[in-house]
Amino acid sequence: MSYLIVIILLSLSGMFSGLTLSLLSLDRNELKRKISLGDRKAEKVYSVRKNGNLLLTTLLLGNVAVNSALAIFLGDLVSGVIAGLVATGLIVIFGEIIPQASFSRYALEIGAKTTWLVKIFIFILFPVAWPIAWVLNRVLGKEIPTVYSKKELIKIVEEHEDLAQSEVDQDEERIIKGALTFSDKKVSQIMTPKKNVFKLKEELVLDGGVIRAIKKKGHTRVPVYNKNSHKITGVLYVKDLIGLDEGLTVGKISQQRKILRVSQDLKLDELLNEFVKHKVHLAIVENRQQEFIGVTTLEDVIEEVLDIEIMDETDDV
Numbered sequence: 001m002s003y004l005i006v007i008i009l010l011s012l013s014g015m016f017s018g019l020t021l022s023l024l025s026l027d028r029n030e031l032k033r034k035i036s037l038g039d040r041k042a043e044k045v046y047s048v049r050k051n052g053n054l055l056l057t058t059l060l061l062g063n064v065a066v067n068s069a070l071a072i073f074l075g076d077l078v079s080g081v082i083a084g085l086v087a088t089g090l091i092v093i094f095g096e097i098i099p100q101a102s103f104s105r106y107a108l109e110i111g112a113k114t115t116w117l118v119k120i121f122i123f124i125l126f127p128v129a130w131p132i133a134w135v136l137n138r139v140l141g142k143e144i145p146t147v148y149s150k151k152e153l154i155k156i157v158e159e160h161e162d163l164a165q166s167e168v169d170q171d172e173e174r175i176i177k178g179a180l181t182f183s184d185k186k187v188s189q190i191m192t193p194k195k196n197v198f199k200l201k202e203e204l205v206l207d208g209g210v211i212r213a214i215k216k217k218g219h220t221r222v223p224v225y226n227k228n229s230h231k232i233t234g235v236l237y238v239k240d241l242i243g244l245d246e247g248l249t250v251g252k253i254s255q256q257r258k259i260l261r262v263s264q265d266l267k268l269d270e271l272l273n274e275f276v277k278h279k280v281h282l283a284i285v286e287n288r289q290q291e292f293i294g295v296t297t298l299e300d301v302i303e304e305v306l307d308i309e310i311m312d313e314t315d316d317v
Contacts, residue, residue: 009069009073010090010091010094010095012062012066013063013067013070013094013095014095014096014098014099015099015114015117016059016060016062016063016066017095017096017099017100018100018103018110019110019114020059020060021103022100022103022106022107022110023045023048023055023059023107023111023118024052024055024056025104026049026108026111027146028046028049028050028145029145029146031046040112041108041111042112044111045108047115048111048115048118048119049111051133052143053132053133053136053137053140054122054129055118056136057125057130057133058121058129059121061128062121067087067095070087070095150180150181150184153180154177154180160173161173175305178304178306179305182268182301182304182305183267183268183269184267186268187262187263187264187265187266187267187271187283188264188265188285190268190296190301190303190304191264191285191293191294191295191296192294192300193293193294194229194292194293194294197294197295198217198222199222199223199224199229199232200214200223200225200250201225201226201227201250202224202225202233202234202251202254203249205247205250206241206244206247206248206250206253211241214236214238214241219238221235221236221237221281221282222235222236222238222254223235224251224254230291230292231292232259233251233255234255234259235259235282235284237254237257240253240256241253258278258280259284260274260278260280260283261283261284261285261286262274262283262285262296263285263286264285264286264293264294268304271301272301281298282297282298283296
């Protein structure tokens with residue numbers, strides 16, 4: 001009978017110790033995310049985990065009570081010094097190390113299966129645990145959610161991609177990393193410099209030679225400038241040339257289209273919003289003196305998000 005009592009007390013000690021570590025290691029916001037995805041285990045655990053200080057107080061009170069009872073009971077069986085050594089050894093090995101090591105590895109699974117038992121202990125110890133939990137809530141406040149920086153999120157994605165159990169593949173890793181970093185980049189980092197931009201003077205007449213030059217380049221939108229090459233006055237849309245009579249000037253056709261002008265210091269997330277807002281795919285990049293220094297396109301932004309170079313049949317490699 002004595003051995004049975006020792007086993008029961010050790011089991012309770014291990015359970016309280018293991019549940020304290022495992023349940024409180026589960027982040028409340030993470031449990032909410034799992035619940036929103038239909039995880040029934042997370043829903044069960046959250047019912048006791050949502051009030052962290054009450055759960056902590058209940059489990060610690062139970063653990064201390066059981067360990068004290070075990071020490072007292074062993075003291076009645078053997079001498080004081082031996083009882084202390086035996087109790088310490090049993091509690092450390094079977095009441096702390098083994099349960100905490102095993103419970104923490106399967107925290108969600110074990111927590112879901114023992115929720116009903118935890119609720120019973122909360123009910124029993126509520127008169128003592130609740131006042132202590134209330135004081136902790138008032139003094140410490142609500143639990144602070146775990147917030148990851150962009151670099152930490154990227155590292156988490158990289159680690160998930162390397163795990164065989166993860167559903168994240170290499171392409172998804174690349175896209176997620178691109179989406180998390182593109183807003184830190186500026187237009188000046190992705191634009192095509194002025195010297196590499198195919199552009200036309202506004203006084204040019206749209207004859208066969210000009211049209212052949214446009215066709216050879218393969219661009220769908222061509223910036224148009226006046227006598228001062230630092231100023232863009234319009235954008236020529238190649239599709240506007242279909243069925244058009246020769247003899248009109250480039251400037252006459254290009255002025256029908258709106259121009260999106262952006263600063264070289266504009267962040268890429270803001271640039272994307274500008275493209276969406278103005279419903280255009282090409283932007284004229286200007287410096288602080290509002291001089292033309294290059295162009296950038298919606299495709300350039302998408303390449304940064306996808307972290308991949310998009311080439312078509314007209315691009316020069």
